[in-house]
Amino acid sequence: MTPNTDTNAKSPMDAIHPALASALAAKGYSALTPVQMAMTNEDHGDSDLLVSAQTGSGKTVAFGIAIAPTLLGSGECFAAAAAPLALVIAPTRELAIQVQRELDWLYAAAKVQIATCVGGMDMRNERRALERGAHIVVGTPGRLRDHIMRRALDLSAIRAVVLDEADEMLDLGFRDDLEFILGAAPQERRTLLFSATVRRGIAELARTVQTNAVRIETTGSTEQHADIEYQMMLVRRDEREHAIINTLLDSDSASALVFCHTREAVRHLTARLANRGFAVVSLSGEMAQSERSNALQSMRDGRSRVCVATDVAARGIDLPNLDLVVHADVPSNPETLLHRSGRTGRAGRKGVCVLIVPQNRRGAAQRVLTLAKLTATVRAAPGIADIEARNRRRIIDAAASAAEPDGAEAEFVAELLNRVEPERIAVAFLRQQLAAHPVPEELLPLPAEAFEDKKSTRARRGADKRAPVREPRGPDMQNGVWFTISLGRKQRADPKFLLPMICNAGGVTKRDVGVIRIEDTETRFEIAEDKAAGYAEQISQPGSLEKGIRIAPAGEVRGKSRQAKPKFRQDGKPSQKHKAPSAERSKTSKHKGSRKPKRNA
Structure with a gap:
């Protein structure tokens, strides 16, 4: 077959309106992303478009390219601004402002006038901007509806409407507002609907507001975002925040975005990171627009390195040099995971997405990853070393x-x-x-079984169901001396609170403690040989432990712990954290038993 040597073949850039092509060239655009390339197809004409594209794929430039012929025709620039010709609807303030910035430079040569109408801003200033005239209006559903109802926004001249992040607008409950806004626009218009996924609700909305829409899909059906590396970081339930701190310290990222489910979680984690010395800002729905704008500007100019945010507040924001996304809470569904993660790995840049997953949530995290068709590397949190x-x-x-x-x-x-x-x-x-760097947190190592898949774990447990739980602090010591403490699994013992108790009771440091093995009613642990004699003497002194808790050399306690156990339940007063539910029931049943002779008498 003879190769095509036609040097006059038309390139995709030639299909872009000249006013926009010059702006793209000035910005250094030498190649288009798949969704931008799809918008240059002249066969689409003035058709409605239903477009699915992954987050961070350059959608704003894409729909700017798509609507340019509809707005400008063959003209090089706009006429004097009057009633708006195009309307762009976005789910959040940040995304709307981001869209306005992108369209400003993209249509600069066409002498565009753009007005923004978003919640949290002064409505009177927006009204004055609309009265002066605008070629394009960008806004959020609620505020746009308010301006229409107050007759400040005239949609009678609208030629094109763009619904950006339509799936998010449906999730936020904006369907009624969208239908009201589009009902106020002319029937003879172009409607472009952009969504990460086209699920049932989006398809229904498209049938309602579009006519014979052309379906364009630029997302891979089975291939994950090649520019994002996914990691599932397994941690203990009480060490989640420590793992976040160490993850941020271990990263070379110039800026990082940490996602939490709730506003309260954002406030708490922001305070924790600030106290540890991180340059951190936050984004949540309760903040005023000026506060949110200042936080984003602080990230853009490098004054802050970490932003802690809720899903809604961070929807659509585009931060340059964002190389790390941390999910402090496991995402509840694949769409949330994809949209959060899509803040990094944008425009050809590489990014890392880390899911902080407590051991008991590993199954839920894996299900979300599977539904999102993503593969993640399972790893432990970085340690101090x-x-x-x-x-x-x-x-x-x-x-x-x-x-x-x-x-x-x-x-x-x-x-x-x-x-x-x-x-x-x-x-x-x-x-x-x-x-200049915050001090890292010490994390207790997880047992090796935590990183096994479910099949391996079931096989291992089936081989030895009676094996004691082993929580290693480090390698077995040479000639280490074994001691035991009268707290075990039934008392909800955990190395996190056992280790400080063991150290304080015998006047040793963490480095002097070897392996810790938690059994049903007691815990065995090693003390370095050169510290063992002093440790034994120290624990024999009164007041070294809470009342009712005993530490002794392992050879002694095996027999004595059984004799001491009723005393621990009946007379001892350990903290509630150390009590076993069974101990309370034993105390109650003993009192009931002591009353029976009186009733018989």
């Missing part, structure tokens, strides 16, 4: 990559080296660099 090693590499790289001193600096550098030894200068630099 990992983060410290990364910090050392960063510090060495920063020093090695520093440029030679220029003329203004050279004299001072010479004076500094003359007065201060190089080792002391290096120490000062090292301390300054270390102080």
Whole structure:
């Protein structure tokens, strides 16, 4: 077959309206994304379009390209602004403002006038902008409906309507508002509906507001976003926030976005990160628009590195250099997961998406990933050693990559080296660099079985159902001495609270404690050989433990713990956290038994 050598073949860029083509060239667009490419198809003409495209694929530029012929025709620029010619509806304030910014530069050569109508802004200023005239109006459903009802927004000249993130607008309950707004627009118009997925509700909306729409799908049906790496980070239930802190510290990302389910969770996590020294801002629906704008600007100009947000508040925001998305709460459905994750890996940039998953939520997280047709690497949270090693590499790289001193600096550098030894200068630099990063959190390691798949776990449990639970603090010690504490699984024992208790009782540090094995009614643990004698003496002193809890060398307690157990239930007063429900029932049944002889008497 002879290859096509026609040098006059028309490129997709040639199909774009000249006014927009010049703006794209000035922005450095040398190639179009799949959804943008689809909008250059001249066969679509003035048809309605039902478009599904993945988040971060350049949809705003895409529909800007699509409606340009409808708005401008063969003209190079717009006539004087009067009643709007195009209406773009977005689910959130942030997305609407983002759309307005994109269309501003895309249509700049056409001398466009754009008005925004979004909740949280001064309605009087919006009304004055509409009275002055606008070629394109961008807004949120509720505010647009208000302006229509107050006769401030005239849709009689509308030629094209764009519904951006239509699936999100339905999820937020805006269907009635959308139908009201579109009912006020002329029947002879183009309607472009963009959605990440075309599920049943979107299909029904399309049949209601569109006529013979052309279906365009640019999302891969089975292939996940190649520019996003997904990780499922398994953690203990009480160490979720510690894992988030360490994940942020272990990342090279210039900026990160952390998603929470609720506003209260956003407030709590933002305060926690700020207290730890992170440059952090938050986004939630309760914030005023000015606060939200300031938070986003802080992320864009680099004053803040971390943004904690709810799903709705962060919908549609586009932050440059966003390389890391952290799901502090497991997403409840695949759409939420995809939209959250789509904040990174945009416009060809690589990104990492981390799901912080408590052990007991692993199944739910895996189901959401499966429904979203995503594959994630299962891993543990980064520990202190990992983060410290990364910090050392960063510090060495920063020093090695520093440029030679220029003329203004050279004299001072010479004076500094003359007065201060190089080792002391290096120490000062090292301390300054270390102080610039928050201290990582210590995380207890998860047992190896936590990272097994379900089939492997069931097979292993079937092989030894009676094996004691082993919660390792570290490797078995050489000649370590075993002790036991009178708290086990029945008392809801957990290494998280056992380890500080063990250390405080015997005056040792965490490094002196080896393996911790939790059994039904007691827990066995190792103490380093050189510390064991002092530990045994310390725990024999009164007041070293809460009343009713005993620690003793393992050889003693095996027999004595059974004798001491009734005393622990009846007379001891450990904290509620250490009590077993069965102990309370035993106490009640014993009292009932003691009353029976009186009734018989």
